[in-house]
Amino acid sequence: MVTTSTPHINPKGVDIAETILLPGDPLRAKFIAETYLDDIRCFNEVRNILGFTGTYRGRPVSVMGTGMGIPSISLYSYELIHFFGVKNLIRVGTCGAMQANMNLYDVVIAQGASTNSNYLHQFNLPGFWAPLSSYRLLEQAKRIADNRSQRTHVGNVLSSDLFYGADPDAMTKWMKMGILAVEMESAGLFANAAAAGVDALGIFTVSDHLITNAETTAAERQTAFTAMIEIALELV
Known part of the structure; x- marks a missing residue:
């Protein structure tokens, strides 16, 4: 029984x-819990970052929002790992496609995460590391x-600190290096887990496309990405 906080x-x-499972949006965490889990109990409401524990096909699983960006997911993942004994952390969320052969609703499984964040500098490594x-x-x-x-597409994603960037050519440079998609969290999560x-x-659904400018609606981003969620739950 968890007694710490x-x-x-x-x-x-x-x-x-x-x-x-770690979606960014706390309401998506609530949706996952209420839609897929049995015997759900809320374990967190601090700062409205909702967390739930239940069972999926008889196996225990939790789901919790993390907010947006590397600082937020890094904070929550650190506490989950070091204070609550979590061993398997699966980020589920949306991403922006960065290759021409990708479509809306495709699933991206992140093999690695490049980043423009300085979060990894704290590890004082003698070089550059893509976790x-x-x-x-x-x-x-x-x-x-x-x-x-x-x-499905498997490969490297970009965990960006920027949603609105000043350099209009920045994403093109990452595309040329074969980056599949951009999101905002995986590098911090993978680094904390590795350490x-x-x-x-990280498992993502393509919600918009940086080349074609195609995009999904806000309502679809909230509830329509069931394949990604179901793949993640099968890992439990």
Whole structure:
């Protein structure tokens, strides 16, 4: 039984499972819990970052919002790992496609995460490091996606600190290096997991396209990305 709390997570005696799904939007966490999990209990409401624990096909799993960006997910993932014993952290969210062969609603599984953030500098490494996801989780997720005939891309993503950037050519430069998609969290999550020796993965749905300018609606971003969620839950 979890008895501890942190300034940002107060489970009030509710267990947090060793496997957790981490959408950015707390309302998406609520949607996942209410749609897919049985016996759900709320373990966090601090700052309206909602967290729930339940079961999926009889196996315990938690889901919690993280907010947007590397600083936010890094804070929550650090506490989940070091104070609550979480071992498998699966980021689920949206991304912007950066390659021409990608379509809206395609699923991206992040093998690694490049970044323009300085978050990784704290590790004082003698060079540049692009943190990787867990190969165990990645291989399982790809197999699950293939069995569902889900159109999927596996590779490097960009975890950007910028949603509105000043350099109009910045994304083009990343595209030329084969970056599949841009999001805002994976590098921080993968780095925290690597430093602690636990497993992390990022699974994303393409919500907009940086080349074609195609995009989904806000309502679709809230509830329509079921394939990504179901793949993540099958990893439990």
